[in-house]
Amino acid sequence: MQPVTAPPIPERVRTLAATAAPTHVSLPGTDLPAVPARGGVDGRGRPVLLVMPGEPLHGAYDEPVVTVDLTASRSLGGVEASRGLLKVQGWAQTVPEAEAREAAITIAERCPDEALFEALEGGGPRLLRVDVGQVLYLTGPESGALDGEEYLGARPDPLMEVAERMLHHVNGAHREQLESALASLLDGPVPDVWLWELDRFGATVRSGIDEPTLIRLPWPAPITDAASLERALRCLLCHR
Numbered sequence: 001m002q003p004v005t006a007p008p009i010p011e012r013v014r015t016l017a018a019t020a021a022p023t024h025v026s027l028p029g030t031d032l033p034a035v036p037a038r039g040g041v042d043g044r045g046r047p048v049l050l051v052m053p054g055e056p057l058h059g060a061y062d063e064p065v066v067t068v069d070l071t072a073s074r075s076l077g078g079v080e081a082s083r084g085l086l087k088v089q090g091w092a093q094t095v096p097e098a099e100a101r102e103a104a105i106t107i108a109e110r111c112p113d114e115a116l117f118e119a120l121e122g123g124g125p126r127l128l129r130v131d132v133g134q135v136l137y138l139t140g141p142e143s144g145a146l147d148g149e150e151y152l153g154a155r156p157d158p159l160m161e162v163a164e165r166m167l168h169h170v171n172g173a174h175r176e177q178l179e180s181a182l183a184s185l186l187d188g189p190v191p192d193v194w195l196w197e198l199d200r201f202g203a204t205v206r207s208g209i210d211e212p213t214l215i216r217l218p219w220p221a222p223i224t225d226a227a228s229l230e231r232a233l234r235c236l237l238c239h240r
Contacts, residue, residue: 004201004218004222005201005202005216005218006201006202006216006218007157007199007200007201008154009137009142009144009146010146010150010151010153010154011154011155011156011157012139013084013086013135013137013139013146013151013154014045014151014154014155014156015156015157015160015199016070016072016083016084016086016137016139017041017045017070017072017086017088017135017156018041018045018156018160019072019083019110019160019164020041020070020071020072020084020086021040021041021070021071021072021110021111022037022038022039022040022041022047022049022068022069022070023036023037023069023070023071024036024037024068024069025037025049025057025066025067025068025069026066026067027056027057027064027065027066027067028065028066028067028089029065032056034067034069035055035056037049037068037069038050038051038052038111038113038115039107039111039113039116039127040106040107040108040110040111041070041107041110042103042106042107042129043106044152045132045151045152045154045156046088046129046130046131046132046152047068047070047088047129047130048095048103048107048127048128048129048130049066049068049092049127049128049129049130050107050113050115050116050119050125050126050127051125051126051127051128052115052124052125053124053125057092057126057128058126060092060128061094063091063092063093063131064091064092065089065090065091065092066089066090066091066092066130067087067088067089068087068088068130069085069086069087070085070086070087070088071084071085071086072084072085072086074196076171076194076206076209077194079209081206081209081212083139083140083196083197084137084138084139084140085137085138085139086135086136086137086138087135087136087137088130088132088134088135089132089133089134089135089136090130090131090132090133090134090148091130091131091133092128092129092130092131093128093129093130093131094126094127094128094129095127095128095129100119100120100127101120103127103129104116104117104119104120104127131148132148132151132152133147133148134146134147134148134151135148135151140214157199157200158200159199159200159223159225159226159229160199162226162229163198163199163200163229164198166198166229166230166233167195167197167198170195170233170237171194171195174237175193175194177237177238178193178194178195178205178236178237179191179193181236181237181238181239182205182207182215184239185217185239186215190205190207190215191207191208192207192208192209193205193206193207194206194207196214198229198233200219200222200223200224200229201218201219201222201223202216202217202218202219203216203217203232203233203236204216204217205217217236219232
């Protein structure tokens with residue numbers, strides 16, 4: 001049996017969604033153009049829109065069908081590079097009052113916005129949550145669709161938070177080590193190297209900015225805890 005070298009697609013898409021921000025929202029079946037979106041993604045992977053007075057969705061209470069664009073990106077030396085685009089299609093519903101504060105806090109952790117808490121006071125911005133029907137994903141060479149049940153039934157990588165911290169540390173302080181390790185592994189120079197993805201199944205290294213190449217380096221077996229992930233990453237950086 002071949003080892004698993006990458007996360008299952010539903011897990012991969014949920015992980016991207018957990019770090020993504022909404023960029024646009026559109027109302028299929030209408031003549032209205034897509035408009036910029038504010039908000040974030042809640043703990044279950046559902047987009048939550050921060051809708052301001054005067055925007056098309058502000059007065060909507062009949063659960064209109066919407067498509068929300070979510071973009072996950074990574075900063076590489078000050079250059080924002082897209083990790084993936086998700087188009088979440090579903091029905092926009094008012095976030096229940098009992099759940100609104102939790103949703104606002106969750107979103108504010110990744111997408112801070114003072115208007116999130118204005119929405120809790122009523123009479124101004126609204127919080128609308130998307131009841132997911134389908135998710136279209138485009139992540140580098142991979143594209144496809146997940147139905148709502150498959151998407152919502154998956155979970156992000158359980159090591160996502162610690163993996164992101166490790167990744168940022170490597171890119172900020174250890175890129176020379178990473179480049180040396182890659183040159184040794186691939187028996188030749190690898191220019192402009194960045195750690196691109198880090199998860200329980202392996203690491204992905206990105207080489208180049210304008211025309212990047214992605215190099216997947218799987219672990220011998222899936223990793224189940226933060227200490228083991230740190231050891232695997234240290235072994236990768238120390239490879240000679």
